Amino acid sequence: xxxxxxxxxxxxxxxxxxxxxxxxxxxxxxxxxxxxxxxxxxxxxxxxxxxxxxxxxxxxxxxxxxxxxxxxxxxxxxxxxxxxxxxxxxxxxxxxxxxxxxxxxxx
Ligand code: HEC
Numbered sequence: 215x216x217x218x219x220x221x222x223x224x225x226x227x228x229x230x231x232x233x234x235x236x237x238x239x240x241x242x243x244x245x246x247x248x249x250x251x252x253x254x255x256x257x258x259x260x261x262x263x264x265x266x267x268x269x270x271x272x273x274x275x276x277x278x279x280x281x282x283x284x285x286x287x288x289x290x291x292x293x294x295x296x297x298x299x300x301x302x303x304x305x306x307x308x309x310x311x312x313x314x315x316x317x318x319x320x321x
Contacts, residue, residue: 245269246295249319251303253312260318266294280309 245259245266254276258269270293277285285292288302299305307313 243267243294245320247320249317251313251317252306253314256314256318260320264320266296269296276309276311280311282309 243266244264245255247255247259250256250259254272255269258264258272259266261268273285288299288305289296290299291297303313
């Protein structure tokens with residue numbers, strides 16, 4: 215009985231690990247844009263640990279700090295395309311976001 219219990223809990227742990235790996239792969243995909251004009255975009259999407267999840271987290275923090283209620287204020291579409299409205303960069307700057315001097319391209 216003890217052995218069975220141990221096996222059962224190992225199975226649960228293994229299942230949880232497997233699930234979280236899948237989950238992080240789904241979240242950890244690359245960014246969809248090719249060129250980044252903002253500091254947070256370039257940092258999250260072109261660095262060594264670049265991922266769309268990092269961009270999402272950075273955007274969430276930025277949006278919260280700027281007291282903006284909705285991602286759709288700048289994005290016409292959310293995941294996975296994150297298409298931008300025509301004035302997204304203007305809004306981004308007005309909200310205190312930093313632009314790069316030169317855009318960075320993703321490899
Ligand atoms: C004030 C405008 C603004 C708001 C609000 C905003 N974004 Fe963004 N977002 C941008 C801009 C501009 C870019 C392009 C960044 C660049 O070029 O460096 C971007 C890029 C992104 C990217 C990278 C896309 C890719 O894969 O290439 C993600 C992910 C993202 N935003 C998610 C979000 C989420 C989630 C929210 C809401 C919590 C949000 N954004 C709110 C302006 C905004």
